[in-house]
Amino acid sequence: MILQEMIKKPYSYLLFLSFIPLIFKSINYLIIGSYAPVSLLLIIGIPLLYGLSNHKKWVKHIIKTWGVLLILFGVFRFLILLLFYLDPINEIHIREQLNFWFKLVNIIGIILGVYFYRNVSKFLFQ
Amino acid sequence: MKHTLKPLFILISCSFFSFSGNAQSFDSIFDKEIISRQQELIAKLTGQVPLNEITSLAVRNSFKERKLTVSFLVKSLKAIGLTPQKHNYRLSNEFFFLDLFFRPYRGTNVFAVIPATIKTDEYIILGGHYDSEPKAPGADDNASGIALTYGVAYKIKQLKIRKKNIMIVFFDQEEENEIGSKAFAKKIKREGQNVHSVHITDMVGWDKNNDYAVTLSPPIKNIKQIYSSTANRLSIPLIDSKMMSSDHKSFYDLGFDAVLISEDFKNKDYNPYYHTEKDQYNTINFNYLASNTRLVYEVIKHLIEN
Numbered sequence: 176m177i178l179q180e181m182i183k184k185p186y187s188y189l190l191f192l193s194f195i196p197l198i199f200k201s202i203n204y205l206i207i208g209s210y211a212p213v214s215l216l217l218i219i220g221i222p223l224l225y226g227l228s229n230h231k232k233w234v235k236h237i238i239k240t241w242g243v244l245l246i247l248f249g250v251f252r253f254l255i256l257l258l259f260y261l262d263p264i265n266e267i268h269i270r271e272q273l274n275f276w277f278k279l280v281n282i283i284g285i286i287l288g289v290y291f292y293r294n295v296s297k298f299l300f301q
Numbered sequence: 302m303k304h305t306l307k308p309l310f311i312l313i314s315c316s317f318f319s320f321s322g323n324a325q326s327f328d329s330i331f332d333k334e335i336i337s338r339q340q341e342l343i344a345k346l347t348g349q350v351p352l353n354e355i356t357s358l359a360v361r362n363s364f365k366e367r368k369l370t371v372s373f374l375v376k377s378l379k380a381i382g383l384t385p386q387k388h389n390y391r392l393s394n395e396f397f398f399l400d401l402f403f404r405p406y407r408g409t410n411v412f413a414v415i416p417a418t419i420k421t422d423e424y425i426i427l428g429g430h431y432d433s434e435p436k437a438p439g440a441d442d443n444a445s446g447i448a449l450t451y452g453v454a455y456k457i458k459q460l461k462i463r464k465k466n467i468m469i470v471f472f473d474q475e476e477e478n479e480i481g482s483k484a485f486a487k488k489i490k491r492e493g494q495n496v497h498s499v500h501i502t503d504m505v506g507w508d509k510n511n512d513y514a515v516t517l518s519p520p521i522k523n524i525k526q527i528y529s530s531t532a533n534r535l536s537i538p539l540i541d542s543k544m545m546s547s548d549h550k551s552f553y554d555l556g557f558d559a560v561l562i563s564e565d566f567k568n569k570d571y572n573p574y575y576h577t578e579k580d581q582y583n584t585i586n587f588n589y590l591a592s593n594t595r596l597v598y599e600v601i602k603h604l605i606e607n
Contacts, residue, residue: 203405204400207391207393207405208393209394209405211397211400211401212400248402251402252402255402265434265435265476265477266477267362267363267364267435267476268406268477268480269403272403272404
């Protein structure tokens with residue numbers, strides 16, 4: 176099993192941990208009737224689970240895609256930050272989230288994304 | 302002692318300032334006690350006088366400022382014998398993909414029920430938003446609407462006969478696409494409440510030409526009839542409009558009979574300072590606010606007595 180193989184590698188824990196914020200977000204939004212985060216979770220999660228049964232190629236593609244999505248997540252949020260600096264939009268609800276933690280999460284997202292994209296082999300091959 | 306007297310002095314000075322410019326006396330328009338309560342409320346909501354010895358509100362925009370406003374409104378409703386409740390809500394972002402990147406909207410509506418004196422499940426909802434734009438003290442937009450609602454609640458509570466329940470609501474986040482009222486309207490719809498009509502007040506304190514004209518939007522047939530006849534009786538010019546940019550839209554969109562009472566937008570006699578730092582206490586025409594309070598009170602009184 177690929178899963179058993181992956182569990183033996185410490186890098187894999189980083190991969191599984193990177194899904195936790197999305198899982199929490201999905202639950203939070205599901206409660207208030209929004210399906211966007213849970214849809215993304217299923218789009219990534221189902222093929223990943225399927226691949227883990229015995230499709231190494233699938234898993235490789237999914238990890239790469241997840242990496243790209245994490246990079247896009249960080250970049251998009253940085254663009255929003257830039258937009259708010261250039262044009263002070265009165266969206267206080269968004270503005271209040273643009274704090275230190277917001278920037279830190281973006282940086283972590285981009286670093287993890289790049290790491291997952293470039294090191295797929297470390298998760299799957301010796 | 303010094304701290305206690307200072308706000309009082311400012312309040313009295315402000316009251317004098319706003320009294321002095323108007324031709325008609327308050328007594329001839331409405332209950333003097335209500336007007337002084339309204340002045341105090343607007344002064345505190347706009348930072349003209351501090352909320353207490355250590356806290357003052359300049360604007361009501363950030364989560365922290367709105368939370369402080371909620372505490373003050375709860376206290377104010379308790380002071381007139383009502384039992385306020387908080388409606389905490391969370392709502393997804395305007396565009397669904399933003400849910401992937403940001404936290405949901407969160408806020409608090411404050412509401413209280415003045416129960417009917419007979420057994421009925423029918424409600425009239427009366428309210429306005431308490432939040433303001435960033436940097437704007439929001440005296441007219443919309444401390445004036447809060448003061449009007451508060452004044453009407455005070456008077457309604459004193460009525461001996463009420464055949465309908467009155468729900469007083471102060472909405473959060475109107476300045477962010479009416480998020481607070483959207484959440485509240487959804488809650489009312491979900492609970493299957495029997496709502497006769499919804500009356501929203503927003504920007505009811507500016508009247509430069511002193512004609513006392515008031516806008517009703519949209520002119521829903523049955524409600525308009527009552528407003529028209531009451532306005533005629535009180536010699537208030539009533540103007541129809543189809544304006545939908547306030548909290549009444551949230552209810553109207555869900556099928557409730559909801560109207561907005563506001564200053565004269567049609568003839569451009571509206572507050573030029575709205576959404577700016579100049580929307581301050583001393584720009585409020587308290588005679589006009591009193592006139593509007595009386596109009597809404599008479600309409601609600603008519604509705605709950607029949």
